[in-house]
Amino acid sequence: MSEQRKFMPNARLDDLLAQLTRAGFQLIGPQLQEGAIVYRPMTSVAELPLGVRDSQAPGRYRAARGEEGGRWFAWANGPQALKPLTFAPREPMWRAVAAEGRLHFAAVLPEMPPTAVIGVRACDLAALAIQDRHFADEPAYQARRRQLLLVAVNCSHPAATCFCASTGDGPAASSGYDLLLDELDEGFVVAAGSEAGAGILALLNLTDADPTQLEEAAALLGRAAAVQQRTLPAGDLAATLFARLDHLRWDEVAQRCLACANCTQVCPTCFCHSHQEVPALDGSHSEHYREWDSCFSEGHSYIHGFKVRPDIRTRYRQWLTHKLGGWQRQFGRSGCVGCGRCITWCPAGIDITEEARAICAGEP
Numbered sequence: 427m428s429e430q431r432k433f434m435p436n437a438r439l440d441d442l443l444a445q446l447t448r449a450g451f452q453l454i455g456p457q458l459q460e461g462a463i464v465y466r467p468m469t470s471v472a473e474l475p476l477g478v479r480d481s482q483a484p485g486r487y488r489a490a491r492g493e494e495g496g497r498w499f500a501w502a503n504g505p506q507a508l509k510p511l512t513f514a515p516r517e518p519m520w521r522a523v524a525a526e527g528r529l530h531f532a533a534v535l536p537e538m539p540p541t542a543v544i545g546v547r548a549c550d551l552a553a554l555a556i557q558d559r560h561f562a563d564e565p566a567y568q569a570r571r572r573q574l575l576l577v578a579v580n581c582s583h584p585a586a587t588c589f590c591a592s593t594g595d596g597p598a599a600s601s602g603y604d605l606l607l608d609e610l611d612e613g614f615v616v617a618a619g620s621e622a623g624a625g626i627l628a629l630l631n632l633t634d635a636d637p638t639q640l641e642e643a644a645a646l647l648g649r650a651a652a653v654q655q656r657t658l659p660a661g662d663l664a665a666t667l668f669a670r671l672d673h674l675r676w677d678e679v680a681q682r683c684l685a686c687a688n689c690t691q692v693c694p695t696c697f698c699h700s701h702q703e704v705p706a707l708d709g710s711h712s713e714h715y716r717e718w719d720s721c722f723s724e725g726h727s728y729i730h731g732f733k734v735r736p737d738i739r740t741r742y743r744q745w746l747t748h749k750l751g752g753w754q755r756q757f758g759r760s761g762c763v764g765c766g767r768c769i770t771w772c773p774a775g776i777d778i779t780e781e782a783r784a785i786c787a788g789e790p
């Protein structure tokens with residue numbers, strides 16, 4: 427896709443949304459609801475979080491309107507990524523009906539209209555690329571994924587918990603978007619990343635971004651990377667972590683971890699799930715459900731009468747070694763995109779970067 431970058435004044439943001447609606451997309455965008463920025467259906471610019479800023483720290487999240495005006499996207503992220511849009515928290519997978527002396531099975535596929543998501547972050551695009559691979563042959567995921575058009579906004583205000591610069595997944599979006607915006611004071615630098623995005627961009631009939639606007643956008647991204655303080659340890663994390671399975675730090679973190687599974691629910695790459703059969707009492711039919719699960723839940727490692735991971739120590743160790751180590755072998759990259767959500771939304775304030783550093787330090 428050619429990277430011809432245009433400039434869209436603030437007053438034209440509504441036109442962009444209108445063009446997407448005219449093209450047949452329902453809109454989903456960030457909104458401030460109950461103190462958090464969440465993705466919700468929307469119809470106009472007025473619903474976007476203008477002037478909202480967020481403040482995040484281990485175990486702490488605040489989002490609130492600041493001064494009058496301000497920017498629409500001057501916050502880092504909320505508890506949701508794109509995950510619930512493609513991998514539903516709970517959904518039927520198939521249905522079985524008893525008739526003529528036998529069971530008839532039929533797959534249940536979700537019906538989702540074409541959906542444009544506004545304000546997608548670079549870290550969440552990176553997570554989506556991983557989930558695309560994991561669910562490559564999964565019909566329900568793919569049925570939803572095909573319907574998405576992604577309008578990304580480069581991140582200019584990372585939270586204190588963000589470390590996407592360390593994982594190489596942000597703050598600039600490098601691929602996976604249909605349209606990409608850089609928010610400046612007076613408007614947006616806009617680029618297309620797909621044929622669909624280019625089609626929408628052409629309809630807006632914008633002028634080229636000038637060198638000053640491009641420099642300003644680059645400077646914002648440079649600052650957004652430079653202010654990030656957290657990092658993951660460098661080197662071969664898979665080898666280092668798997669050589670330290672008996673490290674004392676696993677016992678220490680297990681004293682603090684509540685096994686609440688918040689970290690895995692907000693993580694945009696976690697995909698653990700369980701299955702449940704829900705039969706009718708009269709035996710006439712049955713539905714088979716898939717729902718999000720977590721490697722922190724007690725039953726997730728239950729196999730044939732015993733739990734493979736019976737305590738929090740082994741469950742936390744499983745999460746961290748799989749996320750930062752095992753995924754290297756599965757997907758050729760870490761399972762962490764540096765969004766920082768697991769740090770912010772952990773009620774105990776456990777910080778994956780701190781734990782990884784403590785476990786990797788010193789001799790095995």
Ligand code: SF4
Pocket residue numbers: 689692693694695696749761762763764765766767768769778
């Ligand atoms: S492990 Fe934590 S920081 Fe990494 S992608 Fe998941 S939620 Fe984000």
Ligand code: SF4
Pocket residue numbers: 682683684685686687688689690722768771772773774775776
């Ligand atoms: S690390 Fe934090 S969020 Fe994750 S299960 Fe433990 S207490 Fe819950």
